[in-house]
Amino acid sequence: MxxxxxxxxxxxxxxxxxxxxxxxxxxxxxxxxxxxxxxxxxxxxxxxxxxxxxxxxxxxxxxxxxxxxxxxxxxxxxxxxxxxxxxxxxxxxxxxxxxxxxxxxxxxxxxxxxxxxxxxxxxxxxxxxxxxxxxxxxxxxxxxxxxxxxxxxxxxxxxxxxxxxxxxxxxxLPDREFAAGMAEVIKYGIIYDLAFFNWLEQNIELIQSKSLQTLSIMIARCCEIKAEVVNLDEKEHGIRALLNLGHTFGHAIEAEMGYGKWVHGEAVAAGTMLACELAVMRKQMLVSELRQVEQLLGAFSLPVKGPTSMQAKHYIGHMQRDKKVVSGTMRFILPIGIGKAHVVSDVKDEELHLLLDSTSVE
Structure with missing residues (x-):
């Protein structure tokens, strides 16, 4: 390594x-x-x-x-x-x-x-x-x-x-906790490294079998990306914010449902799908790319929808207290296709209601 x-x-x-x-x-x-x-x-x-x-x-x-x-x-x-x-x-x-x-x-x-x-x-x-x-x-x-x-x-x-x-x-590690970790692994491919995302797609079975060599390669690449980002932006004033893909929505799920009912990775997985769906709505991501993300998350039995009990008002109430709020404005990390992402702060309430009141299912 x-x-x-x-x-x-x-x-x-x-x-x-x-x-x-x-x-x-x-x-x-x-x-x-x-x-x-x-x-x-x-x-x-x-x-x-x-x-x-x-x-x-x-x-x-x-x-x-x-x-x-x-x-x-x-x-x-x-x-x-x-x-x-x-x-x-x-x-x-x-x-x-x-x-x-x-x-x-x-x-x-x-x-x-x-x-x-x-x-x-x-x-x-x-x-x-x-x-x-x-x-x-x-x-x-x-x-x-x-x-x-x-x-x-x-x-x-x-x-x-x-x-x-x-x-x-x-x-x-229990299967549920291993799957939860895969949500963060997949995140790195979406925001930073298309080749790594493709590698994950090609190695699903080896990852699921917990091949020591495959896991070592996967963990090392994630740590390399994390180190590169932290070296550039230790205290999250810029590029490090991209590591929060799915977390704005995910943290809202955890807070609303009660910490532990949805484990962190599960909430991040559902949040990542919401971010991708918002990116599709904004024409920054193709529907085919959204389906790739959905398929990879699903391969590890991760949720691709939020809890049915949560509506836009529940998400927004928690997200307005999120650490990524700046001067009262909510910021979202949205993918630009697969392999790149950016921070946006111009998401309108109407967009959030359209997204969140139509996507939460059992």
Whole structure:
């Protein structure tokens, strides 16, 4: 696998993608400068990966403090943020400690926000265990917790010191979570790389069978794209916004339905289709390209329609509180065919009502 690096000056860091990466003692220990490591994980992931990691750290002379949370998107909240900080204060964790996020996107986002805030910032390392976190949320330094009024509304840009990705960890991932990660994978092809989108179409069966070589290639390409975009626009003032394809609609679905009822990737998949349908309405995308996207999402059993209970008024109410709203104007990421996208801010309410009141089905 290629060596991938996020180049942000003194905040640059490597991304290691390799079978067995979680137990690469040399790489991991070199990224930890202090003697204390706070490992944040959840009740599903910890039984699978924690013990070998604790032994590795102990052999490297590190003292570990595991903090195990319940599983699920609903756990990414201010209550758990405070709980983890309290545990760290009780343990008298100092500024030279390191937070290690062992889990999916929920654990990674929460851990990064904890690291950003504890004593005004301590090191943290990402060890993502879900496809979605391996291809997207572990790279780029977005950290946050949810609020009942909006997803990821409380957080910070805070880069990790390293990202370790072990594709073998996906062998234990439930099918629903694997499919959810594919929504983010497909996103990269739509917004940035037509050749990658075509490669995904050609390798559906190998991806579904979780071929280690195929997954490694796929994850690496996603991380390369993410790194390229973050290098150009770390704090989402320009091109990085394109990575939010499907998220404006998707976040509205998650907030309306209750965090966890629709997992993030499912909501993004439905949101991506809505963005593509809006692009077709605006004659920026061919119907045939829309069908290609629909077919690829469907190949991984992802939803291509929003929940039947949601109408335009429900979407718009949540989207007006979205982070991408600027000066009261909603912004949307829309594809221009497959392989390119742009940000638009001139979508009229009439267009949204036409789109959203006609597309939500069971």
């Amino acid at each position: 290629p060596n991938i690096r996020v180049d942000l000056g003194e905040r640059s860091y490597p991304i290691k993608i390799e079978a067995g990466a979680f137990l690469d003692a040399g790489f991991l220990l070199s990224a930890i400068k202090g003697n204390h490591v706070v490992i944040i994980s959840n009740e599903v992931v910890a039984p699978l990966f924690l013990d070998p990691l604790l032994k590795l750290l102990e052999q490297g002379g590190k003292t570990s403090i595991p903090i195990i949370l319940p599983d699920g998107e609903a756990q990414k909240n201010l209550q758990n943020f405070e709980l983890v900080l309290s545990r760290m204060l009780e343990a008298r964790i100092s500024r030279d400690a390191c937070v290690l996020a062992l889990g999916g996107g929920v654990i990674g986002d929460l851990s990064g926000f904890v690291a950003a805030c504890y004593q005004r910032g301590i090191d943290f390392i990402q060890m993502p265990t879900t496809l979605l976190s391996q291809v997207d949320s572990s790279v780029g330094g977005k950290t946050a917790v949810n609020h009942p009024l909006g997803k990821n509304m409380i957080g910070a840009f805070y880069q990790p010191k390293a990202v370790l990705i072990d594709p073998q960890s996906l062998s234990t």
